[in-house]
Amino acid sequence: MPSPPLQSGSRRHTRIIAAWLLLGCALVAATLVVGGVTRLTGSGLSMVDWEPVSGVVPPMSAEGWEREFAAYRDSPEYRLVNRGMSLAEFKRIFWFEYAHRLLGRVIGLVFIIPFAVFLVRRMIPRSLIPRLLLLFALGGAQGLLGWWMVRSGLVDIPRVSPYRLTAHLALAVLVYALTLWTALSLLRPGAGKGDPEAARGAGLRRGSAIVLGLAALTLLSGGFVAGLDAGLIYNTFPRMGDGWIPPDLFGATPWWLSPFEDRTTAQFNHRILAVLLLAGVTTLWWACARRARGAARPWAHAGFAAAWVQAALGVATLLLFVPISLAALHQANALVLFTALLGLTFELGRAEVSGARTLPGGGTEVGPTASGG
Template identity: 80%
Template sequence: MSTPPPSRVESPRHVRILVAWLLVGCALVASTLILGGVTRLTGSGLSMVDWEPVSGIVPPLSAEGWEREFAAYRDSPEYRLVNRGMSLSEFKRIFWFEYAHRLLGRVIGLVFIVPFAIFLWRRIIPRALIPRLLLIFALGGAQGLLGWWMVQSGLVDIPRVSPYRLTAHLALAVLVYALTLWTALSLLRPEAGASEPAPEPASGAGIRLGRWAAAVLALASLTLLSGGFVAGLDAGLVHNTFPKMGSDWIPPDLFAASPWWLNLFENRTTVQFDHRVLACLLLVGVTGLWWACARRAQGTARRWAHVGFAAVWAQAILGVATLLLFVPIPLAALHQANALVLFTALLGLTFELRRSTPRAGGAGQRPGGC
């Protein structure tokens, strides 16, 4: 048997293969995030009351199989307290959403681990990149466990998953997506070094712009996670007016719970109020960042800024419309999907500004460097 060739990080073909693989992974994780949102919106997340990582790949294929699945669901709190009297055909509709969500998670695992093993054997993966890829794989595995832990919280007494676990599940999925996308970008567009001038006209301005972008990205992440608590508490179904919440700018029950910090996570009014405030701050932050990038940035950074500007205003319009119309599923799903578009644009912009700013000491990193 011939020995695989040594790793050649500089090979453009190998870089293209790795980037394509990682971007496919990003697309699948993004699809899982969006499908997970739809699963939550349709009330389908508790339709599968067992977690069978291997045998669960195969759905019910016979009338007897469907009856067993439905019988297990009828023993759950959700059926007894929310969906009592549901027919088998109605159960199938919610079952398929959750099944598709779980199946897509398994597909992501296969799409990652099989090519990873092949690339590792072929020595296509740069050695410095292996620890990060293993970390992404470990986090992906933890995401599956966290998802089942989340579902379990709604199978005991109250037919609703814990908003804390739901938000943790969302946060980990976003982290896996961000790490995968950042890794793909680091291969596709390695950092500028001393021999590759940054596109910014002034390095000081470029550094400040990069820090601004990173701060806005952090704000977008916080806003996205606050949306997890909004979804987990169905907080979008209270105070369906804008810009005021009912007849008040600041609702009187904003700190009704005790201790005060519990309001931030369990008071539906406060959770919605916080999401509104964060969204408004994000709208201002992204718009200001776009204006600065339009004046100072060039090339890819400017394009990312344009996408972010369009996405943040679309997100604001979608958010207000979703609220005023009492959270219709198609509009709410589009609002959640566009949140990922906005996050992607801000992550891409942050990466590009960081990449194009020269590092002290000269040479930049090779493709795949972290």
């Protein structure tokens, strides 16, 4: 997956744009973490209206809070789950969802205002503009998808659709990945096009891309685990109950919907994917330790460490019946692991393997080790 040439003009402008994109990555990551905590605390359905502009201002008076609470009392969640909740208890769940929505709005402002300024000042390379417009469109779609998700829990059953929850998560991860990849392409140009060492790194790059895809799949399977509350059953490890394969696997009707609608199957699949991911990351790390050079090595080490931390957090979260603090750390570290693997895949695409040395201009120099002599 080579990076297209995005640089042109002033290096200072390039660094500014890259820093702006990295700020966007940080905000998206924060939104993902807060969104996870919102889900874990059961706060996602506390705001029953979507007001993109006026909703920026929270209730500022006792009357405002009473109106907000009255609207919530008309929702299925209050009637079926939280009947008798006090105003103080409502405020606690309200603020989590409010922070999540506010971060989404902040991301929009942090993107559109500098983007307009950069365009007016002609600081953005023409080749980069379509990608930035795509990111803006995906960000807007994420807001709409988030409300579509919340709406699924405001009708009859006070629980958001696992399908919509996972779609919301998937789009957020996609926006994060595209933004980070674009920032790295600006900061680290010169993917090994036509480089004599490119072929030598092809195997590592393919392996890294496969493991990155597996990490994304595992992360999304976690969305179904969260949406189905599947972490609250079979709280044993490595076995599920008394056996390796639970007796009620594939319990949905029809059976092929079980990975998305059956709690046992969702947890079983997440476990299998997590074990495969841990093995894949460890194998990739070992291969990179032998062959990779330059900036790829620290990314590989970071991915290896994050994978084992993630496994420990996942097991602890399961055994302790999903405490909010551990579950939130597990979700946050999933993004750390994904980031490390994305950075590794990017760097391996620059053909920094087996003695290829990066030159100041972005090219590579083949040393004796690389050439075999």
